[in-house]
Structures are given as structure tokens and as C-alpha cells.
Amino acid sequence: xxxxxxxxxxxxxxxxxxxxxxxxxxxxxxxxxxxxxxxxxxxxxxxxxxxxxxxxxxxxxxxxxxxxxxxxxxxxxxxxxxxxxxxxxxxxxxxxxxxxxxxxxxxxxxxxxxxxxxxxxxxxxxxxxxxxxxxxxxxxxxxxxxxxxxxxxxxxxxxxxxxxxxxxxxxxxxxxxxxxxxxxxxxxxxxxxxxxxxxxxxxxxxxxxxxxxxxxxxxxxxxxxxxxxxxxxxxxxxxxxxxxxxxxxxxxxxxxxxxxxxxxxxxxxxxxxxxxxxxxxxxxxxxxxxxxxxxxxxxxxxxxxxxxxxxxxxxxxxxxxxxxxxxxxxxxxxxxxxxxxxxxxxxxxxxxxxxx
Amino acid sequence: xxxxxxxxxxxxxxxxxxxxxxxxxxxxxxxxxxxxxxxxxxxxxxxxxxxxxxxxxxxxxxxxxxxxxxxxxxxxxxxxxxxxxxxxxxxxxxxxxxxxxxxxxxxxxxxxxxxxxxxxxxxxxxxxxxxxxxxxxxxxxxxxxxxxxxxxxxxxxxxxxxxxxxxxxxxxxxxxxxxxxxxxxxxxxxxxxxxxxxxxxxxxxxxxxxxxxxxxxxxxxxxxxxxxxxxxxxxxxxxxxxxxxxxxxxxxxxxxxxxxxxxxxxxxxxxxxxxxxxxxxxxxxxxxxxxxxxxxxxxxxxx
Numbered sequence: 001x002x003x004x005x006x007x008x009x010x011x012x013x014x015x016x017x018x019x020x021x022x023x024x025x026x027x028x029x030x031x032x033x034x035x036x037x038x039x040x041x042x043x044x045x046x047x048x049x050x051x052x053x054x055x056x057x058x059x060x061x062x063x064x065x066x067x068x069x070x071x072x073x074x075x076x077x078x079x080x081x082x083x084x085x086x087x088x089x090x091x092x093x094x095x096x097x098x099x100x101x102x103x104x105x106x107x108x109x110x111x112x113x114x115x116x117x118x119x120x121x122x123x124x125x126x127x128x129x130x131x132x133x134x135x136x137x138x139x140x141x142x143x144x145x146x147x148x149x150x151x152x153x154x155x156x157x158x159x160x161x162x163x164x165x166x167x168x169x170x171x172x173x174x175x176x177x178x179x180x181x182x183x184x185x186x187x188x189x190x191x192x193x194x195x196x197x198x199x200x201x202x203x204x205x206x207x208x209x210x211x212x213x214x215x216x217x218x219x220x221x222x223x224x225x226x227x228x229x230x231x232x233x234x235x236x237x238x239x240x241x242x243x244x245x246x247x248x249x250x251x252x253x254x255x256x257x258x259x260x261x262x263x264x265x266x267x268x269x270x271x272x273x274x275x276x277x278x279x280x281x282x283x284x285x286x287x288x289x290x291x292x293x294x295x296x297x298x299x300x301x302x303x304x305x306x307x308x309x310x311x312x313x314x315x316x317x318x319x320x321x322x323x324x325x326x327x328x329x330x331x332x333x334x335x336x337x338x339x340x341x342x343x344x345x346x347x348x349x350x351x352x353x354x355x356x
Numbered sequence: 357x358x359x360x361x362x363x364x365x366x367x368x369x370x371x372x373x374x375x376x377x378x379x380x381x382x383x384x385x386x387x388x389x390x391x392x393x394x395x396x397x398x399x400x401x402x403x404x405x406x407x408x409x410x411x412x413x414x415x416x417x418x419x420x421x422x423x424x425x426x427x428x429x430x431x432x433x434x435x436x437x438x439x440x441x442x443x444x445x446x447x448x449x450x451x452x453x454x455x456x457x458x459x460x461x462x463x464x465x466x467x468x469x470x471x472x473x474x475x476x477x478x479x480x481x482x483x484x485x486x487x488x489x490x491x492x493x494x495x496x497x498x499x500x501x502x503x504x505x506x507x508x509x510x511x512x513x514x515x516x517x518x519x520x521x522x523x524x525x526x527x528x529x530x531x532x533x534x535x536x537x538x539x540x541x542x543x544x545x546x547x548x549x550x551x552x553x554x555x556x557x558x559x560x561x562x563x564x565x566x567x568x569x570x571x572x573x574x575x576x577x578x579x580x581x582x583x584x585x586x587x588x589x590x591x592x593x594x595x596x597x598x599x600x601x602x603x604x605x606x607x608x609x610x611x612x613x614x615x616x617x618x619x620x621x622x623x624x625x626x627x628x629x630x631x632x633x634x635x636x637x638x639x640x641x642x643x644x645x646x647x648x649x650x651x652x653x654x655x656x657x658x659x
Binding site: 266 | 555556557559560561562564565566567568569570571572575
């Protein structure tokens, strides 16, 4: 089949046909390439946008609360919006919820096992409640249609707009909290001199190049993941919540590993809590705005309960840790919940799969 | 402080000798001068059947190598003795790194001085690197000498002052390095710059979140206080002390950049004594600094 790259990216039917013809090994290879593109693209894009923002003289604290805090969630957002747009709500929602579970269970769990993570009460008593609040809100708005007796519960577009509105409020409040939490005079940063700016052309190239990489990665990943789900005999949402969610959480994972290696595991706490909030408000919000998201049944008895177990465990650990650090066993617990979730995802769903 | 100078008579080893002659060691220190002849070449040749003439020639070559090594050792010993150090000379044969490490153990050496051949990564992979291996496996402090670009000044010429860069992070190994700097007999014009490198996570510009994190800010304040403490410790014994807090993605890169900026001719740092697995996972700052530094590097180990 002679297909040009543009045709492949532009035409959904051609794209589906293309992935359907590939071997499973090639599909897994393509998924890996997409994940790398998403991750590297997001990294470049953040770099470029931060450069451009610094040129405008925007204070670092604002850049930190907006661009940087959204940066590691860009792959999830693109994949979920693309999945919603391409008519795959299970993948869109599964990626958002699965990323919350992967971030808190796998990445934070791993960090706790590998390093002594301080409990930063300033962050956790503020953003930490938004984290649980956003997840509970998501479950609540998902349960409403069920209570109404809708045959096919849907996350309506207005929910998406509400989440995006809350996202703006959240970004503003993190800025306010960052100002309050800073023990240093912010002007002190000036001693390092003005930021080393590279050429403006390079910044734009990074923004545009990064954007193209993320968009292309997401575009190909969605049908490839769907095809893999079909071949493994599991529903889309399971592949989305495990394999795709792991892949799109790679930026958080890489950042967490760098933080442990460099002796600053405290960065990971804020990152994970922030990423959880953004996976709800930004990723699922934007996907629901793109198209109303039908909620597969699996979410009510599997994904949502798992998400709440992970988040409430995390919350409980914060209140338990009077000594000021997370305990290693708490990391093992989170990792165990994540592992059980992934294993059960496949074990429970293999037979109930409904190939299209 | 018992010093072992491992030398192979090459230009690089000469640089190590010159360094030793100039360096302001704390007190008059006993020096062992060691040359190891790598006899693998001769042994291989013996396994082949040789004619009488070839065998004689081999024997002669072997003797010449030994004689030249001995002559070099004796000449070097004289120069060191002239500086007031007690010198002993050892000529050994076998695996170079193995024999150096054996001598370190037998003679309870405190500091090994080796010249760096300045291999490229490919050469290091193919040939191995004695200085790097000694650095990794020696139980004592190691000084890796690199020849200054302009060469050593001629005897009698104006000598460059010592510009020492001490990498300090308030850990026990770096406090040992601090104490060693404090014990050096530095004179007029010599200086020490104490540098602490705080590590930034640069991917996804997390360095910005890092700067805004209260825990990071407290760490920075603590690092600055520790740096001030180190400067206060040196002030009595070192003519000129400065301090610098740097931030960057890698500590080895920051240490080397600081040395380049300050025009240092020696970097002193404490070894964290990582296991092979830790080195593999987290990399070894001392190893990277020793390989890539533009100047000589003294890695201090507590014995």
C-alpha cells in the first residue's frame, strides 16, 4: 500500500488500515516511538515556551505555575483529546484516570521506596486537597448520569468546560500559594544574572517542532493502542489506563528518577500532586470539550475505585506521617496497588472484551 | 602523609614528578617511587620457540628496560630527596595497576600520585587507563596529575601561584577534603575557592519548579551557610579564600566549569566511596571530574 506520511496522518481511515496490517511487534514498536515523540516533544515545547515567556519578563513564579506545571501533562492531554476527537472515549478517559493511578501508585510509590521523601505540609495541605477534590468531583459527575438512570452515561461537554474553568482557577491559586510558600526573597534570583537566552528563532522552532512531535505522536498512538487492545482481547480503556497511561506518564517518571538521582525527591511530591489535578481538570476536561465522553461500564467498578484507593491511601499517608517523611512501606503499598490494578486490568477484562 | 609516586618514565609521569616537587604538602612526607614493568610482552615472546640469537636479544632488551627504569628512578629520587623528603625506590614487574595497588597496601600509603595519559574515551576502552583504575580501586587518596597546557615553568622561572578549587557539599568526605586543604602549606599569592554545586532537574524545565519549592529554598540557605563555615575554617591557614554556590544539571560539570572560570591548577574533592552498582546507577562525580578536568585532581579518601 503506497501511502504518504501526510495522508497517513490526515486520514483516519487510512491510519486505521495501516496499523491493522502491522504485526504486533511492529505495533508495539510504533507505540514506543510515539511515546518517545510525545515525551521529547513536550520537553522541547516547554523549553521553548519558557524561553519565550522569559523574554516577555514574566516572573518565574508565574511561568512555574503555568507552563512548567502543565508541561509534563502535555502528552496525556494530547493523547486524550486526540482519542476523544477520533471517537474513542474509552481511550481518552482511560488515559486520564490511568495516568493518575500510574503517577501516584507507580511513580510516587517508586520514589518513596528509593528515597526519603519529605512531607511538605505547605504543598500537601493545599494542593493535596485539590488533588483528592478533583478526583472525587470527577467520580461524582460520572455517577450523576448513572443515578439519573441513563442507559449510556456520558461526561457532557459542559463538564469539560467546568473542568477547564476550574483549571484556570487552580493555576491561579497555585501561583498565589507559590508566592506565600517562598521563604526566599524572589529578587534574590537576580544574582545569577539574567536568564541565558538563546535565539528567538530557536525558541520558536522548539515550540513548533515540539508541538508537531506531540500531535503526530498522539495521532498515531491512538489507533495503534486501539489495535493492540483488539489483539490482546481487552477493552480500549484497559490498554489506555495501563500501557498508554504508563507511556504518557514517562515525563513524570523521568523527572522523578532525576530528582532521586540528584538528591531532591521533594520535587516529586509537588509534581505528582499537580499532575493528578491536571489529569482530571486539564486532560479529561479538554477531552470532554472535544467531544462528550461516553463512560464505559468498566470505570464504575474498576478504574474509579482503583483511583480512589490510590489517592485516599496517599492522603492517609500524609496525615500519618507526623515524622515529616514518607515511609518506605508506604511506597511499597502504592506500588502494590498499582501492580494489582494492572494485573487485574488484564485478568478481569480479557474475556469480557468486545471486539468491534 | 606517606606518598607513592607511580611513574613509568613517560612525559606524563614526568608531569607527576614535577607536580610532586612543587606541591606544598603538609609536612615533609616520606615518598615511595615506584616503576612497574609490564612484562606481558616478554612472557608472550617466551612462549614462542626462539633461536638463540632472538633469545639473547630479548634478554638484552629486558635488561635495557630495567636499567633505564632504574636510572630514571634514581634520578627522580635524588630530586625528591633534595626537597627534603625521605625517598625509597621500588622497581616491580607485573600488571601495572595491580602492582601499584599492592604497594599501596603493603606500605600503608596515604596518597598515590599518578600522571594522566589523557586518553580519549575510545583509547580508555581499548587500553584501559591506569590512573582511572587506581582512582577507582585504591583505598587511599589519589592525585591525578595533568600537565599544564603551557608545560611546567623552567627551574628558577616565576612559579604560578596555587589556585586550588575545593568542591564542598558539607558531607563527611568533603569535610576531609576541606581539612586537607587547611593543612597545605600554601603561601603568599596562593588561593582556594570553595565551590558547592546544587543540582537542578533541567528536563521539562523542572528547575523552575525547583526554585519555587520551599524545601529547595531551605536547602539553598543551608548550603550557603555550610559554604560560609568552610570558608571560615580555611581563613586561618589559607592566604586567600573565596566561595561560590553554583547551580546546574550535573555536579561534575559545575566543578569543572568552576575550575575553568577560576583558572584553577588543582581540584580537590572528597570521594563518596560508592559501590560499583551505585557508580553504575548514579555515576561517579570524582571519576568524571578526574577524566574531564583541565587541571590536576586530588581525590581525598578517609583512611
